[in-house]
Amino acid sequence: MTLPDPVPEATIERLPSYLRALDDLLAHGRSTASSQELADAAGIQPALLRRDLSHFGSLGTRGVGYDLTTLRAELGHHVGTEESWPLVIVGAGNLGSALARQFSRPPFRVVAIVDSDERLHGQRRGGVLVSPQRELGRLVAQTGAVIGVIAVTAEAAQDVCDGLVAAGLHSLLSFAPVGLHVPADVHLRRVDLAQELSVLAYHESHRRTEGHPGDQRPEAVR
Amino acid sequence: MTLPDPVPEATIERLPSYLRALDDLLAHGRSTASSQELADAAGIQPALLRRDLSHFGSLGTRGVGYDLTTLRAELGHHVGTEESWPLVIVGAGNLGSALARQFSRPPFRVVAIVDSDERLHGQRRGGVLVSPQRELGRLVAQTGAVIGVIAVTAEAAQDVCDGLVAAGLHSLLSFAPVGLHVPADVHLRRVDLAQELSVLAYHESHRRTEGHPGDQRPEAVR
DNA sequence: GCGTGTGAACACCTTCACAGCA
DNA sequence: TGCTGTGAAGGTGTTCACACGC
Numbered sequence: 443m444t445l446p447d448p449v450p451e452a453t454i455e456r457l458p459s460y461l462r463a464l465d466d467l468l469a470h471g472r473s474t475a476s477s478q479e480l481a482d483a484a485g486i487q488p489a490l491l492r493r494d495l496s497h498f499g500s501l502g503t504r505g506v507g508y509d510l511t512t513l514r515a516e517l518g519h520h521v522g523t524e525e526s527w528p529l530v531i532v533g534a535g536n537l538g539s540a541l542a543r544q545f546s547r548p549p550f551r552v553v554a555i556v557d558s559d560e561r562l563h564g565q566r567r568g569g570v571l572v573s574p575q576r577e578l579g580r581l582v583a584q585t586g587a588v589i590g591v592i593a594v595t596a597e598a599a600q601d602v603c604d605g606l607v608a609a610g611l612h613s614l615l616s617f618a619p620v621g622l623h624v625p626a627d628v629h630l631r632r633v634d635l636a637q638e639l640s641v642l643a644y645h646e647s648h649r650r651t652e653g654h655p656g657d658q659r660p661e662a663v664r
Numbered sequence: 665m666t667l668p669d670p671v672p673e674a675t676i677e678r679l680p681s682y683l684r685a686l687d688d689l690l691a692h693g694r695s696t697a698s699s700q701e702l703a704d705a706a707g708i709q710p711a712l713l714r715r716d717l718s719h720f721g722s723l724g725t726r727g728v729g730y731d732l733t734t735l736r737a738e739l740g741h742h743v744g745t746e747e748s749w750p751l752v753i754v755g756a757g758n759l760g761s762a763l764a765r766q767f768s769r770p771p772f773r774v775v776a777i778v779d780s781d782e783r784l785h786g787q788r789r790g791g792v793l794v795s796p797q798r799e800l801g802r803l804v805a806q807t808g809a810v811i812g813v814i815a816v817t818a819e820a821a822q823d824v825c826d827g828l829v830a831a832g833l834h835s836l837l838s839f840a841p842v843g844l845h846v847p848a849d850v851h852l853r854r855v856d857l858a859q860e861l862s863v864l865a866y867h868e869s870h871r872r873t874e875g876h877p878g879d880q881r882p883e884a885v886r
Numbered sequence: 887g888c889g890t891g892t893g894a895a896c897a898c899c900t901t902c903a904c905a906g907c908a
Numbered sequence: 909t910g911c912t913g914t915g916a917a918g919g920t921g922t923t924c925a926c927a928c929g930c
Contacts, residue, residue, distance in 0.1 A: 452899060454866050458859040462841065476911065485843030488911095489901055496913055504907045504912045521862055522869035529861075540762035541857070550861055589864050612871060613864040619684065621707030629867045631860050635763070637680040638853050639751075639772055640743055642811050642835040644676050645851045647744035649834060674921060698889065710889095711923055718891055727888045727930045 449520075453494040457521050459484045460491070464514045476507040528553040528586055530611075532602045533593035534562045534572045537617055541593055542567040553585035558598070575605075582609040592616040603630075671742075675716040679743050681706045682713070686736045698729035750775040750808055752833075754824045755815035756784045756794045759839055763815055764789040775807035780820070797827075804831040814838040825852075 463483035467475055477495075481488040495501050495508070501516055502508040518524055527550045531538050534557040546552050546568050555567050558575040565572050573581060581587070590606035592599055592614060599618035606614055607628055614630045616622055619637070624630045685705035689697055699717075703710040717723050717730070723738055724730040740746055749772050753760050756779040768774050768790050777789050780797040787794050795803060803809070812828035814821055814836060821840035828836055829850055836852045838844055841859070846852045 450899075454863055455859065457866065458841075458856070458862040459843065485845075487901070492912065500913070502912050505910045506908070507911070520866065520869070522865040523862075525865075525869070527861070527865050527868070536762040536765045540758040543758045544857060545861065549865065550858075588868055589861065613868050615860050615864060619680075621681065623707075629864055631864060633855055633857070633860060634680065635766060635855070636772075637677065638837050638855060639749070639767065639811065640680040640745075641676055642837060642851055642853060643744040643747075643749050643771065644679065644742065646749070646810055646835050647742070647747070672921070709923070714890060715922080722891070724890050725930065726890045726928070729889065
């Protein structure tokens, strides 16, 4: 109705970069910018930025560029930066603890942390109490958490995932190094740190072996 | 020479999943498996797994499947799991500290951690001393680190990145929420935690708004 | 017969290049 | 004239479906 076509996933993934670029330019006192300038700030090609923005309507002015304040508001509205997103983190180990602090800034806030290790219960992580894992359902209902973060071992991950889905969550971010199964209406994203390192190791293994000098990619990465 | 075509990046990114699937099946006492079984274990389509493996030669046997030990050895060789990869981590904050522990398992090992905050110098993170950031070059040379991990603020990231490149590293993993610029022969991968959450927030924002029931994706995620 | 390996079709994403509007 | 918005082309990745070899 409001949007003509379904915004491509690849575009959605770039919106945070665009918001950062907009904030940067606004902080420098700019009020308008061309796709060229915005793309430079975001580290991509101008044509791609224009195509991405076009999915949200005609936000620019031909011959002029984009009004930064208007664009910022429009994109922010779509990403939901105006709202505040309550998170629940499962796992208060090294990673979970770091995430508890990392994720405690607008538009996100950590409203609950649970762990199966009862020695951690009652401790705080970034100001939030660690609760027993069996209270997960009650906590989600009570706090209204809408995004679940899975920071537990590969073995425990599927159970935790099922628990979060059963608690009514539809958006999950997993750091566990396993493929998780979720119902079709649940959005699951994975961050696999070991995988990232492995990809680098792969390329490093092949640097001298098959590294034709000059067949690499362009300079900027997002 | 040895490999006919350049292995697609997407394939390389799936190799860690395949290694995990292989280890799982081997741990269950299996010695052979079909692409169907392997794909199930990795959470993908059989055809995709066959296509991926085909880039490394004819590793299976028609009518039978794949020999798990052989395949494990072959893939491990390509990913470089036989070697041990020394990492240097820049930034000993919440995230850097968690990563120092997270990344201290084969085939990776943390050989150095640096931070610009001198109050952290001399402390330990997962058994490794935190050193002054200005010693980065010397430490890389001394320890032979080949992969650099950037766990600093967005503002400091480009400087740190330049420092790691100047120190001779060609493989970098950045957790800073900015687009970094590197020379063409450097492999840079980014993990943007805020971006992951933002994508979930985007979908959550649109769950009721435009959520046609039934236009979602299949069940497994890798 | 069975399951791999792969040509061909398909889907998605990015880049090019330019028409069209301020 | 200058820059957006976009049709068309190009590229990359995935799925289909079947010929081929064990």
